[in-house]
Amino acid sequence: MAKRQEHIVIIGTGKVAQHLGLHLMRSGHKIKNVWGRDISKAKKLAKLFETTTIPSLDKFPVECLALVCVTDDAIEEVISELHADVKVAYTSGSVRLEDITDRKNLGVFYPLQSFSENRNVDISVVPFLIEGTNEEFEATLKRLAKTMSSKVTVANSQDRFNTHIAAVMVNNFTNFIYHLAQQHLNETKIDFDLLKPLIKETVSKLNELTPLEAQTGPAVRGDKNIIEKHINSISSPETKQVYRLFSELIEKEINKS
Amino acid sequence: MAKRQEHIVIIGTGKVAQHLGLHLMRSGHKIKNVWGRDISKAKKLAKLFETTTIPSLDKFPVECLALVCVTDDAIEEVISELHADVKVAYTSGSVRLEDITDRKNLGVFYPLQSFSENRNVDISVVPFLIEGTNEEFEATLKRLAKTMSSKVTVANSQDRFNTHIAAVMVNNFTNFIYHLAQQHLNETKIDFDLLKPLIKETVSKLNELTPLEAQTGPAVRGDKNIIEKHINSISSPETKQVYRLFSELIEKEINKS
Secondary structure, eight states, X not given: OOOOOOEEEEEOOSHHHXXXXXXXXXXXXXXEEEEOXXXXXXXXXXXXXXXXXXXXXXXXXXXXXXXXXSOXXXXXXXXXXXXXXXXXXXXXXXXXXXXXXXXXXXXXXEEOSOOOTTOOOOGGGOOEEEEESSHHHHHHHHHHHHTTOSOEEEOOHHHHHHHHHHHIIIIIIHHHHHHHHHHHHHHTTOOGGGGHHHHHHHHHGGGTSOHHHHOOSHHHHTOHHHHHHHHHXXXXXXXXXXXXXXXXXXXXXHHHX | OOOOOOEEEEEOOSHHHHHHHHHHHHTTOEEEEEEOSSHHHHHHHHHHTTSEEOSSGGGOOTTSEEEEOSOHHHHHHHHHTSOTTSEEEEOOSSOOGGGSOOOSSEEEEEEOSOOOTTOOOOGGGOOEEEEESSHHHHHHHHHHHHTTOSOXXXXXXXXXXXXXXXXXXXXXIHHHHHHHHXXXXXXXXXXXXXXXXXXXXXXXXXXXXXXXXXXXXXHHHTOHHHHHHHHHHOOOHHHHHHHHHHHHHHHHHHHHO
């Protein structure tokens, strides 16, 4: 099947806007324009996409797809400013389709990935969760996602919302644990790189074992002696708190199963 | 340099005993015997190592190295039962060398990795933290570790202890977060595999960014609205508690930096 080129206007200037725009371009689509409340950021992004900005949302080219990559709180307002005939998809994990003012062609184009500046992502393995107010538009969004990724799924708002919660946990929270561990090592000038093989192995285990099967360590063994020694040696109150809570929760969970 | 074959007796029958024994064998060393309090486990492990058990620690073959792979609480007692001339190394991350009864040749042989049953580990990238009561024995242990791994470091007890704390955090705690996320998805029959590309990317980022630079999500944006919606939709009290604590800690840390 030949890819159908979509003409897209990117609304928003953050990391999702930047990454999705670039990947869409690479997949053969045309970024027609960029719009953003911060005009200098919008201009910078438009330059990256080899195109121009539009000065206001009432100048939106109606034949294009609006890809709304703004924060959750701004989605509804931005969409309400677009002409009723414009086809609109937004990229949020949490905003329900039914919470947005009723429109003919409205959908969700949610990439289940965390994007960082100046870091390229292999988009071909990123799951896209798609939803649309009508079958035809949903199919259009599905087709568009499939030009970038091999993992495209239609998911309702509730499933997407729950997936987003789990995504925050496995990305934001684990990453914060890496930060606390790094802080702890920095205090004693130990190189954080020492932990990287362990970090990689922890993730690799998920290919063969459930997280519960893979769980090891002092809390699994009920080794309260070591847990207390560790907590007493941690200087950061936040890290102490996390260490204590996780040790309690892991021990409780292991004794349950 | 030709590898010097060591003759080793494995003391203990758990996962560390099993994995280290096998890797030592593969690296050309001889597992001479196995000892364990649970005789049936010891026999099983001895069979795996193509050798036999010794019935008691006073039958220890003095010319061998004793590799003590028992829980922290049992280390001192086990070592005290060995003849004073036996060279002894234990595999704990937390037990200080100075806390063990004074011996001529005592050392630490700590692999910074989490071992699971029925799962092979690439030992060549596992950091080994080595320590010894005298330079010659420390050098012996270093040489032994180098026959398996390219990442061998001499570290004092305090540094090893601090590294162990950080290791528990980046392995045990992140793995428990995977478990909570899986539980949350299971309730709504969403496949945990959907999260794997995100989990992998979270770890890959550590090659280029510090954890703090890589931190994204609602707590970084200060999006209290979404955080509350997420917490309200989580059914497990433990997951609610973890979600709230991490959101607070991340927001606090981001506002500090």
